[in-house]
Amino acid sequence: MIGYYNYTVILTYLSLASAILGMFLACGFNGHEAHPALGIICLMVSGLCDMFDGKIARTKKDRTESEKKFGIQIDSLCDAICFGVLPSVIGYSVGMKNWIDVPVLVMFPLCAVIRLAYFNVAEEERQKTTSDVRKVYEGLPVTSVSLILPFLYSFRRDIGIESFRIIYEIFLFVIAVLFITKIRVKKPGMKTMLAFVGVGVLELIWLIYKVKTK
Numbered sequence: 001m002i003g004y005y006n007y008t009v010i011l012t013y014l015s016l017a018s019a020i021l022g023m024f025l026a027c028g029f030n031g032h033e034a035h036p037a038l039g040i041i042c043l044m045v046s047g048l049c050d051m052f053d054g055k056i057a058r059t060k061k062d063r064t065e066s067e068k069k070f071g072i073q074i075d076s077l078c079d080a081i082c083f084g085v086l087p088s089v090i091g092y093s094v095g096m097k098n099w100i101d102v103p104v105l106v107m108f109p110l111c112a113v114i115r116l117a118y119f120n121v122a123e124e125e126r127q128k129t130t131s132d133v134r135k136v137y138e139g140l141p142v143t144s145v146s147l148i149l150p151f152l153y154s155f156r157r158d159i160g161i162e163s164f165r166i167i168y169e170i171f172l173f174v175i176a177v178l179f180i181t182k183i184r185v186k187k188p189g190m191k192t193m194l195a196f197v198g199v200g201v202l203e204l205i206w207l208i209y210k211v212k213t214k
Helices: 007-027 036-057 065-093 099-127 142-153 161-179 190-212
Strands: 136-138 184-186
Touching (some): 007 036, 007 065, 036 065, 036 142, 036 190, 065 099, 065 161, 099 136, 099 161, 142 190
């Protein structure tokens, strides 16, 4: 079998599996009702997995150069689906089904892929000169949508179904632009990441509460 199979890629694959499941649940399949809220929850699970996959990978000290490069590539490929395609699918599920919506639905994953490809090239060049861990990102990290969009979705009922569709579309457009804008974002440390996990848990609890009380 081709590829590299060890514990360093397990979370990455779980993140992808969650995203694919989220797409099915968001759009409905086999005659079942569409559940965008479940798609949002899967997006959050993907974000949680991605948050720690890199740190887990670095615990394996005997990784070959090929394994390291494979890890970078497989992480970005999975991120393109989890945080590029899934948010657009959720957008379709919440009502972005007109021709006027298509440019944004296409633009979002395209900008995510551009951001990820640029990161791969820049990271490969950076690692030729230093072995230090990256401290700053260029462009908004694609994984940020796993916190931004669930928070926005938790107010869907308060905003109103039709108004929410418009606001969600605006958010997708703005985030897509930030993906490919040369803004500098400090890479979060462990304490910040744990704080993000806490925020994510609160978002999940709030989202489940909103769904149950709709």
